[in-house]
Amino acid sequence: MLEDTCDLTPPATLAAGRPVIFIDRRRREFHDVLQPGRTTNVRGDRLAHDDVIGQPDGARVESPRGRIYRAFAATLVQHALYMKRHATIIYPKDLAPMLMWADIAPGQTVVEGGFGSGAMSMALLRTIGPAGRLITYELQEAAVNAARKNVEAFFGGPVPNHEVRLGDIYDGIPEREVDRVVLDVPEPWSVVPHAANALRDGGILTAYVPTTLQLQKFALAVREHPGFATTECLEILLRSWHVTRESVRPDQQMVGHTGFIAFSRRAAHPNRDAIPQPEPQPDPEPAAEPTG
Numbered sequence: 001m002l003e004d005t006c007d008l009t010p011p012a013t014l015a016a017g018r019p020v021i022f023i024d025r026r027r028r029e030f031h032d033v034l035q036p037g038r039t040t041n042v043r044g045d046r047l048a049h050d051d052v053i054g055q056p057d058g059a060r061v062e063s064p065r066g067r068i069y070r071a072f073a074a075t076l077v078q079h080a081l082y083m084k085r086h087a088t089i090i091y092p093k094d095l096a097p098m099l100m101w102a103d104i105a106p107g108q109t110v111v112e113g114g115f116g117s118g119a120m121s122m123a124l125l126r127t128i129g130p131a132g133r134l135i136t137y138e139l140q141e142a143a144v145n146a147a148r149k150n151v152e153a154f155f156g157g158p159v160p161n162h163e164v165r166l167g168d169i170y171d172g173i174p175e176r177e178v179d180r181v182v183l184d185v186p187e188p189w190s191v192v193p194h195a196a197n198a199l200r201d202g203g204i205l206t207a208y209v210p211t212t213l214q215l216q217k218f219a220l221a222v223r224e225h226p227g228f229a230t231t232e233c234l235e236i237l238l239r240s241w242h243v244t245r246e247s248v249r250p251d252q253q254m255v256g257h258t259g260f261i262a263f264s265r266r267a268a269h270p271n272r273d274a275i276p277q278p279e280p281q282p283d284p285e286p287a288a289e290p291t292g
């Protein structure tokens with residue numbers, strides 16, 4: 001059961017309708033959404049949500065078998081990683097630098113392409129805050145329903161400044177003077193001319209792409225478009241560490257690849273409707289593989 005009002009700030013008490021992480025003695029994490037009358041089954045241990053709802057964040061919970069757990073309000077990172085996925089999410093290791101490099105800030109108007117599972121939307125909504133506005137374009141109704149469920153669970157209800165539009169962002173962006181455009185769609189280069197029209201002077205266009213070919217096509221599209229003045233491309237590698245009394249070393253496993261992030265800055269132009277459009281370019285030849 002979701003509340004009528006959402007809360008962008010992490011709760012200090014464990015609330016019905018909000019995601020929870022149960023942590024066992026071996027520090028394993030179990031994710032669920034708190035519902036009155038429900039239990040979470042942790043390897044046969046049934047943890048009653050009624051014992052947890054209203055308790056402080058981090059409360060001690062004892063199972064009917066006498067095992068001890070801690071219950072924490074799920075962080076955005078935890079909820080994004082454990083929530084049901086309709087489509088591949090942008091991983092937190094990429095979400096965080098995207099927010100920073102795209103200079104996402106409270107009060108901004110942001111247009112997003114690709115709702116997917118809602119991970120990026122949650123990060124954007126929390127950063128722009130209640131004074132901002134997020135408009136998300138999504139092609140598939142099933143994605144809208146799945147992602148909306150994840151976002152509403154995280155914030156405890158529908159977020160009033162989030163408008164979701166079922167539609168194809170390749171067809172255009174009718175909004176004008178937006179601060180940021182954030183894309184996670186298969187062909188972000190198709191959105192470059194629309195983003196040039198939608199963004200305010202100095203606005204930032206960001207795209208997340210899983211492959212180098214997409215990265216090159218997007219980077220060339222913005223570089224060749226007279227509405228954009230800069231292009232920066234990044235890949236983020238994250239390595240976690242194992243720290244005990246006996247040993248301190250990097251974890252043996254790490255996520256090898258997620259995707260690439262590109263950023264571009266919209267140049268000021270006296271008449272946005274007169275921004276010249278670049279000539280269509282042929283697809284670039286793939287770079288030759290090194291030999292020897």
Ligand SMILES: C[S@@+](CC[C@H](N)C(=O)[O-])C[C@H]1O[C@@H](n2cnc3c(N)ncnc32)[C@H](O)[C@@H]1O
Binds near residue numbers: 089090117143168170
């Ligand atoms: C990889 S998922 C996005 C994941 C999302 N960023 C997240 O973090 O959960 C890509 C989504 O873009 C949607 N999509 C693909 N092409 C689109 C288009 N032309 N316009 C709008 N949405 C599109 C797909 O239906 C899919 O849900």
